[in-house]
Amino acid sequence: xxxxxxxxxxxxxxxxxxxxxxxxxxxxxxxxxxxxxxxxxxxxxxxxxxxxxxxxxxxxxxxxxxxxxxxxxxxxxxxxxxxxxxxxxxxxxxxxxxxxxxxxxxxxxxxxxxxxxxxxxxxxxxxxxxxxxxxxxxxxxxxxxxxxxxxxxxxxxxxxxxxxxxxxxxxxxxxxxxxxxxxxxxxxxxxxxxxxxxxxxxxxxxxxxxxxxxxxxxxxxxxxxxxxxxxxxxxxxxxxxxxxxxxxxxxxxxxxxxxxxxxxxxxxxxxxxxxxxxxxxxxxxxxxxxxxxxxxxxxxxxxxxxxxxxxxxxxxxxxxxxxxxxxxxxxxxxxxxxxxxxxxxxxxxxxxxxxxxxxxxxxxxxxxxxxxxxxxxxxxxxxxxxxxxxxxxxxxxxxxxxxx
Numbered sequence: 001x002x003x004x005x006x007x008x009x010x011x012x013x014x015x016x017x018x019x020x021x022x023x024x025x026x027x028x029x030x031x032x033x034x035x036x037x038x039x040x041x042x043x044x045x046x047x048x049x050x051x052x053x054x055x056x057x058x059x060x061x062x063x064x065x066x067x068x069x070x071x072x073x074x075x076x077x078x079x080x081x082x083x084x085x086x087x088x089x090x091x092x093x094x095x096x097x098x099x100x101x102x103x104x105x106x107x108x109x110x111x112x113x114x115x116x117x118x119x120x121x122x123x124x125x126x127x128x129x130x131x132x133x134x135x136x137x138x139x140x141x142x143x144x145x146x147x148x149x150x151x152x153x154x155x156x157x158x159x160x161x162x163x164x165x166x167x168x169x170x171x172x173x174x175x176x177x178x179x180x181x182x183x184x185x186x187x188x189x190x191x192x193x194x195x196x197x198x199x200x201x202x203x204x205x206x207x208x209x210x211x212x213x214x215x216x217x218x219x220x221x222x223x224x225x226x227x228x229x230x231x232x233x234x235x236x237x238x239x240x241x242x243x244x245x246x247x248x249x250x251x252x253x254x255x256x257x258x259x260x261x262x263x264x265x266x267x268x269x270x271x272x273x274x275x276x277x278x279x280x281x282x283x284x285x286x287x288x289x290x291x292x293x294x295x296x297x298x299x300x301x302x303x304x305x306x307x308x309x310x311x312x313x314x315x316x317x318x319x320x321x322x323x324x325x326x327x328x329x330x331x332x333x334x335x336x337x338x339x340x341x342x343x344x345x346x347x348x349x350x351x352x353x354x355x356x357x358x359x360x361x362x363x364x365x366x367x368x369x370x371x372x373x374x375x376x377x378x379x380x381x382x383x384x385x386x387x388x389x390x391x392x393x394x395x396x397x398x399x400x401x402x403x404x
Contacts, residue, residue, distance in 0.1 A: 006241055006248060008271055009065075009163065010264050013253040014044065018053055020257040021062075023396040024356050025268030028063035030096060032253065033087075036068045036080055047086055054091050063093040068106075069118035071099050084109045094138070107136055114138050119165065124150070126157035133160045141249065144170060144231075147306040148239055155244030162244060166233040167263055167291075168251025170302065171198070198227060232291060232299035234270050235283050239304075241274060258325035258342075259294045261354075261398055266290050269358050286358065293323040293400070326351060327379065327399040329389065337389040337397075338371070341379040345401065353389060355397035361390050 010026035012018035021029050031053065032044045045053055050066070057064040066087070072080060080102065088110050095113055097103045098120035106113055116139040117123060117132050124143045132140055139161035142151065146164075155162060180197050187193040206212065231251070233240065240248065248271065250263055266287045274281045291299070297319060326345045331338040345351060347365050354360035368376040368385045376385050389397075 006246060006271060006275070007063075008264070008267055009247050009249040010260060011250060011253040011255065012053075012260075013255070015049065015053065017253075017257050017260050018056065020260045020396070021264055022057065022060045024261045024264040026062055026264055028065060028093070028247070029057060030065040030067060030249075030253075032067045033083070035083060036070050036072070036076070036102070047083075050087070050092070051090055058091065065094045065096050065116060066092045067096045067118070068102055069096050069098040069120050070102075071120070072101060077101070077105070080105060081109065096141075100135075103135060103137070111136075116161075116163070117141060119144055126154045129154060129158045129160050129162075133158070139163055139247065141165070141247075145303045148236075148243055148304050149306060151240070151245065152243045161246040163247035163249055164240060164245050165231060165251055166237070166240065166248045167231055167267065168255075169297070170228045170231050170251070227297065229300040229302075230297045231302050233301060233304065234267060234287050234291065236301065236304060237267075237270050237274055238278065238281050242278075255294075256325070257328070258398060258400070262290055262294045265354075265356050265358060268356070289322075290358075293321060295319050295321040322403050323352075323400045324403060325398065325400050329353075329393055329395050329397045329399075330384070332389070332393060332395055333386075335388050335391060336386045337393055337395075339379065339385055339387050339399065341381050341383045341385070343381055343401075345379050345399070346377070349401065351399050351401050353393055353397055353399050355392075355394060359392060359397075361392075363390065 005027075007027040008025065009028045009030060010021040010024075012021050012026075012029040012031040018029055018031065033050060034044060034046055054064050068080075070076075084106060093114065094116045095106055096116045096118050097106065098118035103115060106115060115137045117137045119141045121132070121140075122143045123129055123132065123140050124146060129140050137160070141163040142154065144165055146154075151162070151164065181187050181194045184197050185195040187195045237248070248267065250267065252259055252263070269284070270287060273284075324343050326343040327339040327341050329337045330340050345365060347368055349365045350362060351365060352360055352362050366388050368379055368387055370376055370383075370385050376383075379385050379387075
């Protein structure tokens with residue numbers, strides 16, 4: 001059954017990112033365990049920590065989905081069986097799967113567990129959605145290469161919950177079924193260990209001139225012929241929601257907590273603004289400014305509009321951002337906040353503090369003192385110190401500096 005209220009679904013690569021996602025407004029989070037997900041290099045959650053993660057989410061009124069969306073080999077099934085048995089007591093709200101064998105094993109061992117289908121399954125039509133519904137799937141994350149009109153047509157012919165990605169890095173193999181990493185490095189993307197060779201710099205070499213490299217649209221950093229632009233659909237939330245999308249998914253389990261905080265709060269406000277007044281919805285220019293502050297490739301709307309020109313390749317640059325994350329507020333005592341440094345900053349610097357609901361304010365760093373009260377000449381990464389902050393600041397808020 002479709003949920004009545006659209007959901008904002010946020011990545012949680014580890015416990016800190018999970019807490020950040022909850023604080024900045026996620027309705028649901030997705031995360032990986034120790035095995036069988038597609039981000040083995042993310043922090044991920046040991047089995048002993050998953051229960052705490054579930055409790056934390058449910059106390060905040062948030063849902064937790066566990067990724068089990070790797071493509072498994074014959075030798076993996078015994079380990080998955082043991083893992084599913086260990087997971088059974090946990091109140092995980094759904095498993096995200098892609099492999100029909102994984103789906104069948106969950107149905108056999110844990111038949112009451114809700115199942116969501118990953119974008120890895122490359123679902124592009126209502127017939128496929130309804131097929132998966134017959135297998136017990138409750139939600140499908142649609143293929144990323146669908147247009148808005150195609151999403152509307154799928155909604156017309158199915159009652160299943162539909163989920164789409166709205167923000168973040170995209171694989172050049174858009175729905176993720178890529179063999180490039182396995183072929184070049186032996187690390188299988190479909191088993192969770194992608195080396196991201198599509199992000200590497202490439203040039204052409206003629207066989208008789210092995211030391212001569214011929215660039216393909218070269219810039220000063222190299223040629224990125226396989227690099228995909230990042231997705232950004234905050235401007236098009238009304239169209240997606242009116243097309244019948246139930247869950248708006250942000251990519252980024254490999255990203256840091258600053259990314260999670262910045263992107264979540266923007267999409268949270270955009271979604272809330274639409275839900276409060278659909279007819280009066282307008283895009284706040286601040287949202288786009290904020291999304292530029294995190295590290296990203298050039299943004300694009302992907303395949304959402306079939307009449308448009310999807311700019312899949314990020315030919316002109318590799319990464320860009322307009323701010324640096326420098327600290328997070330751990331405690332608050334009156335006007336003083338205990339900061340944990342993430343990058344260096346100094347007394348006299350101009351920074352910005354920000355929190356949920358698009359709260360933000362510029363400040364000039366005053367006196368810094370360590371937890372014992374000794375004055376500090378600089379806040380170091382991973383160091384802790386007290387600093388005067390705006391009165392509204394709360395634990396979980398973050399500090400950043402603007403870049404020229």
